[in-house]
Each structure stands twice: as structure tokens, then as C-alpha cells.
Amino acid sequence: MTGWPVPSAAPSVARLIQELNKLPGIGSKSAQRLAYHIIKLPPDEAHLLAEAISVVKDRVIFCSRCQNLSDTDPCPICTxxxxxxxxxxxxxxxxxxxxxxxxxxxxxxxxxxxxxxxxxxxxxxxxxxxxxxxxxxxxxxxxxxxxxxxxxxxxxxxxxxxxxxxxxxxxxxxxLARGLPVGGDLEYADEVTLSRAFQGRQEL
Amino acid sequence: MGQPRSFRTEGVVIRSIPMMEAGLMVTLFTREWGKLRAVVHGARKPSSKLVGHLEVLNCVDLTLHRGRPGNLDIVSQAQIVEAFPALRMRLEGATGGMYMTEVVDGFGAEGSPNQEIYQLLVQCLRALHGGAPREHVLRYFEMQVLDHSGFMPELHLCVDCREAVQPGQHLYSPEAGGTLCPSCGIKGQQVYHMSVNALKTLRYFRRSSLEEACSLRLEPQLSRELTNLLSGTLKFWLDREIRSKSFLERLA
Structure with missing residues (x-):
């Protein structure tokens, strides 16, 4: 049986979806939503996003001292x-x-x-x-x-x-000390966390 | 009537990778269901009540909700049964544990329980936690995993001509499935020259308990030979190298 052809996105849109889909934590549905959001953006905002991506790839380097990402070498923290x-x-x-x-x-x-x-x-x-x-x-x-x-x-x-x-x-x-998170609950803490919290206890 | 929507099982966490904004995907080797992958929502948030219980190498009592068809199951409750804290505090212990979980990950199949391997994994983690010699535990573990997976190499007969191998005049080939007499050990297979002591030790590791295996004296040369023979065998059956092996060797 032949039905209606399945509608597909325009090639440029499909490419954008494909690229967004490569990002961590972005599945195909999220990629589609983001792509259509970008399409709806005013041209200025979309170009700012594209420029930000381009600039970050061109300028960001590893700080030769701390190996953090930075625009300058050494980075502001190291200097x-x-x-x-x-x-x-x-x-x-x-x-x-x-x-x-x-x-x-x-x-x-x-x-x-x-x-x-x-x-x-x-x-x-x-x-x-x-x-x-x-x-x-x-x-x-x-x-x-x-x-x-x-x-x-x-x-x-x-x-x-x-x-x-x-x-x-x-x-x-x-x-760093290991132990209970602020707002945590002793009842639900695991044995390893609790025992380390005991080992690292402090005088009040 | 279909399967219940939630089920309970006991398992060892063998792998954990970040998933989505703050979730984790954990791979478990469970007593009743074999290898199983599941999602833990919000596990990486500091307020998560589950993440401490689901640390790699922990043996945990779990309640899981079945995912929809094609989706992973979801961990709803977890409680540590055994955590092996001393094992984590030593680099050799932690890497030995990681090595064993990688082997189990390679040999285990999803939805295919193997209680013998499950008990072996827990027993060997407990032994490393208790300070048992790492090389003994790992070699014993490898032999027993091969046995319980149906890949135990033949160690008494020539796998080709079926004659009893003569000590001192034998070879070993993972590809052929075990020992070979010198006249059969050709034909393009990767063949190892195996010492009599290595042959005896492998036979002993097959039939002995872990405690007995750990009490055996292993000279460094024999230990290296056993490592090569067994890692060659694992590599043949898994069709890949165990990745943790190189780091273990670096620490040796």
C-alpha cells in the first residue's frame, strides 16, 4: 500500500536539527524544538547566537598554568x-x-x-x-x-x-570533606556517606 | 495478566554514566535478571537520596519500575546491602573492582541471569575489600567466569587429538579451546607456551575455593604468565581487550 509521502524538514532545517542533536543531553525531539525556536528568533538574535559559537571556538584556549578554559593565557585567576x-x-x-x-x-x-x-x-x-x-x-x-x-x-x-x-x-x-549535603536527611543517607560524615565530624 | 509494573532485585552496580540534566544511567548485574540497565532520575543533584547507594561496586537492594517498551527501567528505591568501603580506599582495590565489573559487563547478557557469576562477583569484591591478594583474586575470578559462562578451557586433554597432555610437553591456545600437544599445536592458531606450574595453577584455580586459591604462593614470573594466558583467553571470547587491563599493569 502506498500512502502520502512522509513530510520532511527542509534540508537546511534538517541539518540544524542534526547538529543540535549531537549536543549532550539533546535528543531528537529537543533538537527539533530548539531548531524551530531558532528559526522563529529575530535575525539579530540568531546571528548573535551563531557569532557567540564561532567566537568561543576561535578565542578560547587552555591556560598554560591551570589548564582551565580562558580567552587569555595565563587566565585571569592565575594572574x-x-x-x-x-x-x-x-x-x-x-x-x-x-x-x-x-x-x-x-x-x-x-x-x-x-x-x-x-x-x-x-x-x-x-x-x-x-x-x-x-x-x-x-x-x-x-x-x-x-x-x-x-x-x-x-x-x-x-x-x-x-x-x-x-x-x-x-x-x-x-x-574535600565527604558527608551529608545541606538539607539532606540522615534516614536516606547511604552507609558510606554516613560513616565518612562521622569520621569528619567537628566540634561545635 | 501482564508482569507487575515494579519489581525488586539485588544487584551490583557495574557502571554509571551521566544522563540528561541530572540523571544517571546505571548498569547493574543482578541476581535474578542478569545484566540490567536503568535510569535514576535526578541522581546527580546534591539532594538525591539514591546516588550514594548507587555508587559503582555497591551491592544494592533495588526496586525498579518497568519502563515502557523500548525504554529503560527506572530505579525508584535503592538500599546498600554491602558497600566494600575498604576496597575504595586503596587504588589497587578500586582498580581490581573496576576490572571485575568490566569483565562481568563483557560476559553478562541483558535478561540472562547467571547466579554463579553474581555470587562470584560479590565474593571476590568482598575478598578485595578484606585485603586478599589482588592478583590471586583476579586470576581466580577470570577462571571462574570462564567456567560459569561455558568457556572454560580444556586443561587435561589435547583439544585436537583428545590424548592426555604430558606435563612439560604441552601448548595452550584460546582459539582451539585449551591445551594442545606439541604435534597438534600448529595450523595458524595463536599458541602460548605454558609452563607446568601455570597448567597446575589453572587446574587448581578451577577446582579450589577462593580462600584456597588466595593461599597459593605465586611467584612474579608465574603471576605474569597466568595474566597473559587468561587475558588472551578473555580477549578471544570477548573479541576485544579488557580496557582496565593496561591501568592495572601500570600499577603492578
Whole structure:
């Protein structure tokens, strides 16, 4: 039986949907919605979006010190003289730097690994910015290395690997406290989180 | 009447990947259903009540809602049965656990339960958590996974001429399915020269308990040989290398 031909999007629209569909967390339906939203935008706004994408790809580079994404090298954080250069906080991704900066309680420097050791996915230490970290720490004034990888199995393995690699250097290695989230509920907390919260308890 | 919309099972979390805005897709190796993938909505939010329970290597009691046809099941409740915290605190233990989950992920099939492999995985994680020697546990685990998956290599007869192999005059080929006598060990197959000690150790690992296997003395050279033989066998049956292997070797 032959029916009506299935209507398809114009080739240029289909291409936009296809490209949006490649973004993380964007399925085919979301890609279609975004594409049709972009089509409805005033031309100025659509061009601003296109320009922003183009500029970010042209200008953003890795900071040669902390490996964070930046428009300048070194990045504004690394060149800020008010920051404490004796502390370096190691994070997995650039977004983690933004999360820690929102706290306003850390005034040291950062080092971004751009991933985490994940043997099951074939990601080893050589795929991260670890060599850059070791080079940076060698012969500098850094006194404390704060490891702020996620408290997952892979994050913990990465933290232990870094600890082993910097073992010979004269610096203090710490990692962020593990425990209960603000607004959390003891009843629903898992045993590992609770036991670590107990280990890290503080005097009132 | 159809299947109930929700079901309960026990399983080990063998993989976890971010999904959508704040969700996770977890792969579980369950006692009753074999390998199973499921979604955990909102798991990456700090307020999530489930994420701590669903950390990789945890053995958990789960309640899942069946997804619509073609969709993944959804985890609605999870409670840790056993968490193996000491295993996570040591790099060797954590990577050994990751290696075992990758092997189980490779040999396990969705919807195909294998209680022997499930119990073996929990037993070996418990052993690593308790400080058992990692190489012994991993080699024992590999042998038993091959056995319970139906891929146990022949270790007494020549797989070609079916004559009993003579110690000291034998070869090993994963492709042929086990030991070969020297006259049969040709024909373009990848053949390993296997020492008598390696042959005896593999036979022993097949029939012994984990505790007995861990009490065996393994010289470094023998340990390397067993690693090569078994990783070659796993690679042949899975048709790929176990990715965690290179990181394990780096730490050795």
C-alpha cells in the first residue's frame, strides 16, 4: 500500500536539527524544538547566537598554568595577585571551577584535569592534564594541593593516583570533606556517606 | 495478566554514566535478571537520596519500575546491602573492582541471569575489600567466569587429538579451546607456551575455593604468565581487550 509521502524538514532545517542533536543531553525531539525556536528568533538574535559559537571556538584556549578554559593565557585567576599561590585545588572539569568560585570561600589557584581516570572507558592518566600538574608543582611555592575530584569511584581513584604521584614533593595533600549535603536527611543517607560524615565530624 | 509494573532485585552496580540534566544511567548485574540497565532520575543533584547507594561496586537492594517498551527501567528505591568501603580506599582495590565489573559487563547478557557469576562477583569484591591478594583474586575470578559462562578451557586433554597432555610437553591456545600437544599445536592458531606450574595453577584455580586459591604462593614470573594466558583467553571470547587491563599493569 502506498500512502502520502512522509513530510520532511527542509534540508537546511534538517541539518540544524542534526547538529543540535549531537549536543549532550539533546535528543531528537529537543533538537527539533530548539531548531524551530531558532528559526522563529529575530535575525539579530540568531546571528548573535551563531557569532557567540564561532567566537568561543576561535578565542578560547587552555591556560598554560591551570589548564582551565580562558580567552587569555595565563587566565585571569592565575594572574590575580590577590589569590593565594600556595594553594592549588585540583578539579575534574572547568565547570567545577565555576561551582567552587560561587562559594567565595576559596582564594587559591586551580588545576583542571579535564576528566578523570576511568579504566573501564579506556581513560588513563596520560589522557588527563596530569603531566602539566606535576610539572607545575615541581619547584614552586605551592604548599597545599587540595584534591576536589568527585566522590565517585573514578574520582577517588584519580585522587589516590595523584596522591601517589606527588608523594615525593614537600607539600600537604588534602581532599574535600565527604558527608551529608545541606538539607539532606540522615534516614536516606547511604552507609558510606554516613560513616565518612562521622569520621569528619567537628566540634561545635 | 501482564508482569507487575515494579519489581525488586539485588544487584551490583557495574557502571554509571551521566544522563540528561541530572540523571544517571546505571548498569547493574543482578541476581535474578542478569545484566540490567536503568535510569535514576535526578541522581546527580546534591539532594538525591539514591546516588550514594548507587555508587559503582555497591551491592544494592533495588526496586525498579518497568519502563515502557523500548525504554529503560527506572530505579525508584535503592538500599546498600554491602558497600566494600575498604576496597575504595586503596587504588589497587578500586582498580581490581573496576576490572571485575568490566569483565562481568563483557560476559553478562541483558535478561540472562547467571547466579554463579553474581555470587562470584560479590565474593571476590568482598575478598578485595578484606585485603586478599589482588592478583590471586583476579586470576581466580577470570577462571571462574570462564567456567560459569561455558568457556572454560580444556586443561587435561589435547583439544585436537583428545590424548592426555604430558606435563612439560604441552601448548595452550584460546582459539582451539585449551591445551594442545606439541604435534597438534600448529595450523595458524595463536599458541602460548605454558609452563607446568601455570597448567597446575589453572587446574587448581578451577577446582579450589577462593580462600584456597588466595593461599597459593605465586611467584612474579608465574603471576605474569597466568595474566597473559587468561587475558588472551578473555580477549578471544570477548573479541576485544579488557580496557582496565593496561591501568592495572601500570600499577603492578
Amino acid at each position: 590575580d595577585e590577590r589569590r593565594d599561590a600556595t594553594q592549588v585545588c585540583v578539579v575534574e572539569e572547568p565547570l567545577d571551577v565555576l561551582a567552587l568560585e560561587r562559594t567565595h570561600c576559596y582564594r587559591g589557584l586551580y588545576h583542571v584535569l579535564h576528566g578523570v581516570i576511568s579504566p573501564i572507558n579506556g581513560v588513563g592518566p596520560e589522557d588527563l592534564k596530569l603531566k602539566e600538574l606535576l610539572t607545575r608543582l615541581d619547584g614552586t611555592s605551592v604548599q597545599e594541593l587540595i584534591i576536589a575530584t568527585n566522590p565517585t569511584l573514578e574520582g577517588e581513584a584519580t585522587a589516590m593516583y595523584i596522591r601517589r604521584q606527588v608523594g615525593q614533593l614537600p607539600l600537604k595533600v588534602t581532599h
